[in-house]
Amino acid sequence: MAEKGFRLPGSGYEELLNIILAYGTRDGASNPGDVGKLDPAHQASATRNNAFLTGIGVLEGGEKKLVTDRGRALARSLWRGTPEEARRQWREVVSTDEFLQNIVSAVKLRNGMSRAALLAYIANAARVPRNNPTMSGAAAVVEILKASGLLREDEGRLVASFGEPPVPDDDLLPEDSPGTPDGELHISVSPADSPRPDAPAEVSESIQPDAARGPEARVVIQVQVRCTADEVEELGPKLRKLLKDISGPLA
Template identity: 30%
Template sequence: MSTEFNLPGSSFEEVQKILKGYSHASENASLETLSKLTGLHTTVISRNNKFLSDIGLISGGMKKSATELGKKLGRALEHKQIQDVQKYWAEAVRTNETVSSLITTVRIKGEMAEKDLSDHILYVSGQKNNSGNKTGATCVVDVLIEAKLLEVKDGKLSVAKPVEQSIDEVVKAVKPLDVPSLLPNNDNLNSQAVPAVPAIVANNIPQIAINIQLHLPETDNAEVYEKLFKALREQLINPKD
């Protein structure tokens, strides 16, 4: 399978401006319509359309429309919702096998300078080595960084690790269960006593069934899981408070 793909024709800032324009445009918008919405020349928009189509953000023929993903990303950009922007860029990258494979290249290398990755992108794209395509290759690097698929440290790019700091947030969100307050009693036993916890009657003795669903982070670091389960044990079985 060929690894060649279309590069953006502008800087990352202009590409984001184009996406915001598409998110406001009606279906099957013309280049002239997009130009009025973005303040960019039609040729600037046109030379980015193939890349945006390749990563699933716009679709159509001569006249194009934002996809559902493109609309979400454009709106998130406009409202500066950083987490959603990162999420939707990552989804867009993953829609294209050749673009997402760039992550594998960095993983194999261990780390790469931004210029080295940009040069590699230009090479594997199959496009000409000119200033416009160099700008496009740099834009792709910026997309991967913005999507939090790559991270920059000491001037080097590496594959971003799962966001392990969110573990502490997960732990804080797990509150000790006040089990006695959930149990029915003779003074106040009615259908609303435990609305979120189904009651099970076994041998005429009311019992409580509590289901806890966990969404664990994707990581190869065993310490993350040990930390999480230790916190769950302390919170749910032996709460201090």
């Protein structure tokens, strides 16, 4: 990190969102959006956040700040987009900022951190004193990383996450779905914040009677594999063995 440190947000997360929305939704798509046109209330708040928003690519320019295409896309996703669109736009922001990426890595390496510990870590990493404005800005960073899906709450701790939502039960293919052959195996591999090599596969099965041939077992199996990124290469042999074990005749 640079010796000068990182410029944290100058306000809380909600106020930061209001500033982004004011910047990015004010003008037409062809106009970059002159921040100087904002009302005095937003201007005062913007002054405290300009350095941060410029650093993460939402604003650009010197004394006269303009909204970037990335900033406008983020604002639109926050204003009218779906939660998934907003998450994707925040991820785009995080993916180009080394400081924010390092925060996620720090949480990952520690297998999670308490909120207080993470706020203190962010302040130290940014090389700023721990006062109320600083901790408010650190809290805004945490909320940004949560909004991006890269951090999540887990039993009172913040843990790193790849933002993959769990598969709900109603997403399992129904037994009579067209094009779903009997005994078809669906495998979904998603990296996890901590390895769970002993986690059992989740299997859903049902029996659907056939009027012509009598009762016949019809099984739809969905396997979710939780692993770290380093373990992905080792999955091939394990999955092949799993396929071989379950592809035999049903008892």
